[in-house]
Amino acid sequence: MRRRRPEWSCRPGPQAIDLALVGIGLALVILLSRLPTMSGFLLFAFVQGLMLALLTFRLAAAAMGATEMMRREVSPTQSVLLTDEALPTYTILVALYREAKVVPRLLGALRRLDYPAAKLDIKFLLEADDRETAAAFQAASLPARFEIITVPEGMPRTKPRALNAALPLARGEHLVVYDAEDVIAPEQLRLAATMFASAPVSTACLQGRLVIDNHGDGWLPRLFAIEYAALFDVIGPALSAWRMPTPLGGTSTHFRTRVLRELHGWDAWNVTEDADLGLRMARAGYHVGDLPSSTFEEALADPRKWLRQRTRWMKGFLQTSFTHGRRPLDLYRRLGAAESLCVLALLPGTVVSALFYPFMLLGGLAELVYAVEDEDSLTVVKRAASTTVFLGGLAAMWLPGLVGCLRRGWFDLVPLVLLLPAYFLLGSLAAWLAVFELARHPHRWNKTEHGLARTSRTGALGRRQARPVRSASTVRPPSPLPVGSG
Numbered sequence: 001m002r003r004r005r006p007e008w009s010c011r012p013g014p015q016a017i018d019l020a021l022v023g024i025g026l027a028l029v030i031l032l033s034r035l036p037t038m039s040g041f042l043l044f045a046f047v048q049g050l051m052l053a054l055l056t057f058r059l060a061a062a063a064m065g066a067t068e069m070m071r072r073e074v075s076p077t078q079s080v081l082l083t084d085e086a087l088p089t090y091t092i093l094v095a096l097y098r099e100a101k102v103v104p105r106l107l108g109a110l111r112r113l114d115y116p117a118a119k120l121d122i123k124f125l126l127e128a129d130d131r132e133t134a135a136a137f138q139a140a141s142l143p144a145r146f147e148i149i150t151v152p153e154g155m156p157r158t159k160p161r162a163l164n165a166a167l168p169l170a171r172g173e174h175l176v177v178y179d180a181e182d183v184i185a186p187e188q189l190r191l192a193a194t195m196f197a198s199a200p201v202s203t204a205c206l207q208g209r210l211v212i213d214n215h216g217d218g219w220l221p222r223l224f225a226i227e228y229a230a231l232f233d234v235i236g237p238a239l240s241a242w243r244m245p246t247p248l249g250g251t252s253t254h255f256r257t258r259v260l261r262e263l264h265g266w267d268a269w270n271v272t273e274d275a276d277l278g279l280r281m282a283r284a285g286y287h288v289g290d291l292p293s294s295t296f297e298e299a300l301a302d303p304r305k306w307l308r309q310r311t312r313w314m315k316g317f318l319q320t321s322f323t324h325g326r327r328p329l330d331l332y333r334r335l336g337a338a339e340s341l342c343v344l345a346l347l348p349g350t351v352v353s354a355l356f357y358p359f360m361l362l363g364g365l366a367e368l369v370y371a372v373e374d375e376d377s378l379t380v381v382k383r384a385a386s387t388t389v390f391l392g393g394l395a396a397m398w399l400p401g402l403v404g405c406l407r408r409g410w411f412d413l414v415p416l417v418l419l420l421p422a423y424f425l426l427g428s429l430a431a432w433l434a435v436f437e438l439a440r441h442p443h444r445w446n447k448t449e450h451g452l453a454r455t456s457r458t459g460a461l462g463r464r465q466a467r468p469v470r471s472a473s474t475v476r477p478p479s480p481l482p483v484g485s486g
Helices: 016-033 038-069 100-111 131-138 159-169 188-198 219-242 257-262 273-283 303-324 328-335 337-346 348-369 377-408 411-440
Strands: 090-096 120-127 146-151 174-178 203-212 253-256 287-297
Touching (some): 016 038, 016 348, 016 411, 038 219, 038 337, 038 348, 038 377, 090 100, 090 159, 090 188, 100 131, 131 146, 188 253, 188 287, 203 219, 203 273, 219 287, 219 303, 219 377, 253 257, 273 287, 273 337, 303 411, 328 337, 337 348, 348 411, 377 411
Parallel strands (some): 090 120, 203 287
Antiparallel strands (some): 174 253, 203 253
16 A cells, blocks of 8 residues: 555654644644634634534434434344345454454354355464464364464554455455454344445445443443444444444454455554544545444453553544545545545544543533623623533533443443543543654554453353343344353
């Protein structure tokens, strides 16, 4: 990609001086907007209007999700799926590094897939020095459709580099990427192939719905589960329906293999290659569809490990923002006004709002609590606008999470939705760490450790259920274990 489309590569990335200049510019905008002058008021109105526009995407997605809940949804298992003869060959790529713990569970999930074995092309991508994971595969009896590829030594040591090594070897008309800890709904590939067959050629990708399943491991996995329900059960389907650019989830992403090769695969140096690829597909005129099939995952319960993971995500959002922001007018012409605003909200907007979130939270609370008598008209208008943005921001946090929980049938998690403003303070810390890490170690990949879940709500992760669950819009995982104390 660096040879053929260098403008798509995140190298060379921003230098420390670039980050400092952007930070100074944002600080100046905020300071100037607070001046008691007409120019300060106009700048303030522009900033507040932009923030309201960015919040609109989350609020509109929540409204759309709530409306759909009132309709009778058709389960994917009730759809007319393709027969074995009509199914195309499907490639599955799983990049692993130091994942020996989850190899048995991964193999079990892949063996349960409802797809003809002769049409499966399953490739496990291992690093050359990962002897532990290689030994775990050697101890298993692998069918012929399973293949182990050793990624050649080299830099960077990232998941997208491993995926790029396997892309030329993919035999499938369609290709899906899974993470090592994933437990996939058995019918997911058949459903995806059916949807691709009826979708327009501009639908280059289908994003499956990621579900956090280890709720019983503590408060952090519960809030993580609410966040994922908002992202993949509410916001993602809305973006798909609106045909808006979509940062991909990194796993359970199903592609037309031809399009992946056309776009030169993944950016090996971008630590959120999924978000970057979603934007590149939008720039090339492709769209992402919603795949209503669940993939169960585990969330980190240790705040330090959670911060490392979230710092990498925020850093990758910054990398993607700087990469595609090199020529903003060209991006605007290719995407359009609404689509460009969506990209602004989902990528740089996510990081910038996280950076300033603690200050906006304190400022908003101060505006609500402390009132000053005899304020001039401009001050009254600014106070009203600030209060509107503050309340709109809270609604944009709460409503998607609430709708996501209701769609999943997670009624016991509904009260925890109120804690999301505190949860997003951790996200703010991760954003600040991402800025410093981007300046010092721009391409370092913070590895996420898997196989740590102690509980499983559905039994998908191989543990006992934390409590009974009634799912509103997803299929059940394979072979759940008996209900226990969790």
